[in-house]
Amino acid sequence: MTTPFSSLEDFVALPRLSGLVLNREGTRLVTSVATLNPKKTAYQTALWEVDPAGGQPARRLTRSSEGESGAAFLPSGDLLFTSARPDPDDADGEKRPALWRLPASGGESSLLLTREGGVGGVATAEAADVVVVTGTVLAGSANEEDDAERRKARKEAGVAAVLHSGYPVRYWDADLGPEEPRYFGLQDLGEDGDRSLADLIPSARGGLRDAHPVLSPDGSALFTSLTVPEERGSERTVLVRVDVATKESVVLLDDRGNDYAPGPVSPDGRYLAVIRDRRTRADLPPRTSLLLLPLEGGEPSELAGEWDRWPSPAAWLPDGSALVVTADDDGSAPVFVIDVSTGAVRRVTEDAAAYTDVRVSPDGRSAYALRSSYLFPPEVVRIDLASGSTERLPNPAERPELPGSLERVESAGEDGQPVRSWLVLPDGASAGAPVPALLWIHGGPIGSWNAWTWRWSPWIMAARGYAVLLPDPALSTGYGQHMVDRGWGQWGGAPYTDLMAATDGLVARDDIDGTRVAAMGGSFGGYMANWVAGHTDRFAAIVTHASLWALDQFGPTTDAAYYWEREMTPDMMSENSPHHHVANISTPMLVIHGDKDYRVPIGEGLRLWYELLSASKLPADDEGRTPHRFLYFPDENHWILKPQHARIWYGVVEAFLASHVLGEERDLPSELGL
Numbered sequence: 001m002t003t004p005f006s007s008l009e010d011f012v013a014l015p016r017l018s019g020l021v022l023n024r025e026g027t028r029l030v031t032s033v034a035t036l037n038p039k040k041t042a043y044q045t046a047l048w049e050v051d052p053a054g055g056q057p058a059r060r061l062t063r064s065s066e067g068e069s070g071a072a073f074l075p076s077g078d079l080l081f082t083s084a085r086p087d088p089d090d091a092d093g094e095k096r097p098a099l100w101r102l103p104a105s106g107g108e109s110s111l112l113l114t115r116e117g118g119v120g121g122v123a124t125a126e127a128a129d130v131v132v133v134t135g136t137v138l139a140g141s142a143n144e145e146d147d148a149e150r151r152k153a154r155k156e157a158g159v160a161a162v163l164h165s166g167y168p169v170r171y172w173d174a175d176l177g178p179e180e181p182r183y184f185g186l187q188d189l190g191e192d193g194d195r196s197l198a199d200l201i202p203s204a205r206g207g208l209r210d211a212h213p214v215l216s217p218d219g220s221a222l223f224t225s226l227t228v229p230e231e232r233g234s235e236r237t238v239l240v241r242v243d244v245a246t247k248e249s250v251v252l253l254d255d256r257g258n259d260y261a262p263g264p265v266s267p268d269g270r271y272l273a274v275i276r277d278r279r280t281r282a283d284l285p286p287r288t289s290l291l292l293l294p295l296e297g298g299e300p301s302e303l304a305g306e307w308d309r310w311p312s313p314a315a316w317l318p319d320g321s322a323l324v325v326t327a328d329d330d331g332s333a334p335v336f337v338i339d340v341s342t343g344a345v346r347r348v349t350e351d352a353a354a355y356t357d358v359r360v361s362p363d364g365r366s367a368y369a370l371r372s373s374y375l376f377p378p379e380v381v382r383i384d385l386a387s388g389s390t391e392r393l394p395n396p397a398e399r400p401e402l403p404g405s406l407e408r409v410e411s412a413g414e415d416g417q418p419v420r421s422w423l424v425l426p427d428g429a430s431a432g433a434p435v436p437a438l439l440w441i442h443g444g445p446i447g448s449w450n451a452w453t454w455r456w457s458p459w460i461m462a463a464r465g466y467a468v469l470l471p472d473p474a475l476s477t478g479y480g481q482h483m484v485d486r487g488w489g490q491w492g493g494a495p496y497t498d499l500m501a502a503t504d505g506l507v508a509r510d511d512i513d514g515t516r517v518a519a520m521g522g523s524f525g526g527y528m529a530n531w532v533a534g535h536t537d538r539f540a541a542i543v544t545h546a547s548l549w550a551l552d553q554f555g556p557t558t559d560a561a562y563y564w565e566r567e568m569t570p571d572m573m574s575e576n577s578p579h580h581h582v583a584n585i586s587t588p589m590l591v592i593h594g595d596k597d598y599r600v601p602i603g604e605g606l607r608l609w610y611e612l613l614s615a616s617k618l619p620a621d622d623e624g625r626t627p628h629r630f631l632y633f634p635d636e637n638h639w640i641l642k643p644q645h646a647r648i649w650y651g652v653v654e655a656f657l658a659s660h661v662l663g664e665e666r667d668l669p670s671e672l673g674l
């Protein structure tokens with residue numbers, strides 16, 4: 001059997017689909033496909049068309065070394081997208097993301113809009129030629145010309161400094177300021193049209209950093225979340241409507257107990273679906289709910305409030321009778337339909353898969369979506385909304401061959417709570433040939449192992465003979481509010497004991513060799529790997545990626561300090577901080593961290609490394625030797641994004657595990673230069 005998971009080169013070269021848009025008539029689907037560039041040092045994306053009827057093979061629509069993304073259809077069927085490909089009329093110009101149009105009638109793409117601050121994304125109205133693009137401006141700019149001049153002056157002077165008066169100053173891997181994101185209404189799309197841009201929320205400051213514009217079907221109104229500062233470095237997210245013609249903006253929902261974000265507008269323009277996220281406190285866990293906001297006036301009402309899941313609204317049925325949503329549910333994320341008059345919830349898709357980017361056909365009978373699971377990466381499917389049956393459409397890529405099988409397993413937590421996991425088993429695992437195993441701990445911690453991920457592929461390890469357990473412990477989504485509540489603010493409690501219960505179930509299996517088991521986790525999963533290291537010696541090795549180590553230090557230095565301050569009091573942080581238990585650590589640890597990680601800053605990795613060498617039970621000896629290792633990426637962030645670095649990541653992890661779990665030595669990737 002040939003599986004791409006045996007070779008890291010083949011694995012990083014697998015095509016990766018993301019995003020899906022449907023034209024107004026429901027006759028064209030477009031998705032984005034990322035593939036390796038010729039040097040194999042970056043991914044480049046191209047747009048592909050998929051036939052909704054399933055009759056035609058997928059075909060590539062765009063081709064440039066700079067790639068294309070952000071596809072959006074105009075009502076005419078023309079396709080808009082963003083790309084930093086060269087402007088044919090300005091071959092020497094600087095490459096920056098611009099807005100392009102591919103005509104429905106065929107032919108070449110043409111450049112629609114270029115601006116000094118680039119074009120980040122595009123939103124179109126369903127039934128009107130209204131386009132809103134996102135892009136940045138320098139905070140002090142008066143207009144586009146002024147912005148261009150200020151950028152030029154800053155660049156020519158070689159100045160990167162930013163003067164802040166507010167919070168935050170960084171976000172994930174981006175330094176914030178003096179650029180601020182804005183929404184621009186594009187006035188005239190005709191061939192020779194005036195491309196003047198209307199800054200729709202000029203007072204937004206940094207508040208659109210994490211926002212997406214949603215347009216009403218007739219294009220008259222734009223809805224967005226807007227993050228507004230609060231006292232003491234905190235912030236909240238309010239819901240805003242902007243009149244696209246007059247630029248008049250109105251705050252629709254704003255209170256200190258919740259954050260709000262817009263979902264889709266009903267086909268008749270009368271209701272807005274709204275996502276409400278409860279603001280947390282140390283004694284109040286998160287809760288996500290769905291609201292219907294009447295746009296002609298009146299109070300919002302909660303939809304399906306009795307349903308013990310956290311819905312994410314995707315689309316309305318064309319007759320406005322129901323909302324199509326997805327929600328995490330027992331290790332998957334199916335499609336559901338919620339009747340808006342009764343709140344009744346009906347599960348549509350029955351398979352154990354995760355659905356995203358759901359688009360509904362104009363007749364309301366079908367939906368199209370990206371679907372993935374641990375058995376296959378994202379692929380385009382058609383869903384029959386009445387029966388729930390799904391059909392995989394002819395896709396830009398085939399499913400990769402897997403080197404093993406997948407099972408759903410369950411253990412009981414200390415309080416009797418079922419703890420559910422996916423278990424990846426390598427080919428050949430049996431009672432007669434038990435295999436070594438890995439416990440993988442997910443991040444968040446509010447999340448679930450329920451969809452394919454390119455970052456942590458269990459099949460890479462299965463191809464090397466390991467079973468991989470993917471448990472959803474306390475704080476995971478898809479198991480009801482109680483599952484979140486029982487872990488809130490006490491990470492070293494139920495989340496840890498649930499993971500140990502799942503591990504007990506794993507090692508009790510006769511196809512698993514319980515003497516050869518390691519634990520691994522990233523981000524919050526790395527926090528937990530560190531906690532595991534200080535509380536048990538049952539694992540042969542531990543891999544901790546982008547991990548939280550000293551919570552008193554992490555809290556104020558992460559990019560969103562207020563978020564963490566709302567979960568734990570200083571006493572709770574101290575009680576749950578792994579660094580207090582360094583003296584108990586007797587397991588070899590592989591620490592991995594990227595220097596540009598602003599979510600879990602590098603200080604966590606540096607301090608963990610030093611304290612492992614100086615204070616664990618396996619300190620560096622008098623010649624500096626230690627079983628611990630530190631894999632440091634100076635130019636990566638919270639994730640390892642460059643394909644060559646992903647290969648190194650898997651290669652070093654594999655060698656470390658082979659040494660400590662299997663007792664075998666492996667060559668390290670030669671590019672490490674060791």
Ligand SMILES: CC(=O)N[C@@H](C)C(=O)N[C@@H](C)C(=O)N[C@@H](C)C(=O)O
Nearest residue numbers: 443444445522523524525560563599
């Ligand atoms: C504001 C905030 O911190 N949100 C959390 C979702 C978060 O970023 N948590 C990280 C520590 C984390 O665990 N991230 C996960 C999603 C990951 O796998 O990287």
